[in-house]
Amino acid sequence: MKFRAVYLTIATGSSYSEDEDRSEVTDLNQARDWAERAIKDFNAVVLPHERQGVVRVELLPDASDTHDWVKTSLETRSTGIVTYDTFKCNKCGITGTKYGSAPIGVDEEYKGIDWSFCSRVPQLLKDLEKRQKKRERRKNRVRMR
Numbered sequence: 504m505k506f507r508a509v510y511l512t513i514a515t516g517s518s519y520s521e522d523e524d525r526s527e528v529t530d531l532n533q534a535r536d537w538a539e540r541a542i543k544d545f546n547a548v549v550l551p552h553e554r555q556g557v558v559r560v561e562l563l564p565d566a567s568d569t570h571d572w573v574k575t576s577l578e579t580r581s582t583g584i585v586t587y588d589t590f591k592c593n594k595c596g597i598t599g600t601k602y603g604s605a606p607i608g609v610d611e612e613y614k615g616i617d618w619s620f621c622s623r624v625p626q627l628l629k630d631l632e633k634r635q636k637k638r639e640r641r642k643n644r645v646r647m648r
């Protein structure tokens with residue numbers, strides 16, 4: 504499984520990240536353990552001021568779980584300042600926009616979910632919809648009083 508570990512040099516407070524691809528790691532807890540062990544081994548052989556800590560660990564999607572973006576704009580459009588194209592994922596259906604040479608970013612309505620894993624998006628969208636409905640119901644109840 505692929506994951507990104509963010510490390511920090513304790514003496515200086517500067518951080519950096521490293522991407523790993525370890526077949527023995529199958530979930531986030533194991534990824535955290537892996538990073539903690541790597542840092543423990545590292546700290547055992549360096550000078551005190553070089554010691555590091557793990558800031559955070561996040562899973563990265565593997566090649567089979569990334570979005571399959573298909574361009575939906577017939578021609579490149581322009582905001583007047585920058586050109587852009589619109590996209591839709593063939594697998595999960597979320598939409599995104601690519602401005603200039605920047606990578607594709609998801610559209611505003613998906614900003615509330617972690618959309619980095621394509622296979623998780625349908626469930627996350629259902630959860631998001633449920634939360635929005637609940638919020639609306641609560642709003643309506645307040646209005647009725």
Ligand SMILES: [Zn+2]
Nearest residue numbers: 570592595621
């Ligand atoms: Zn997708």
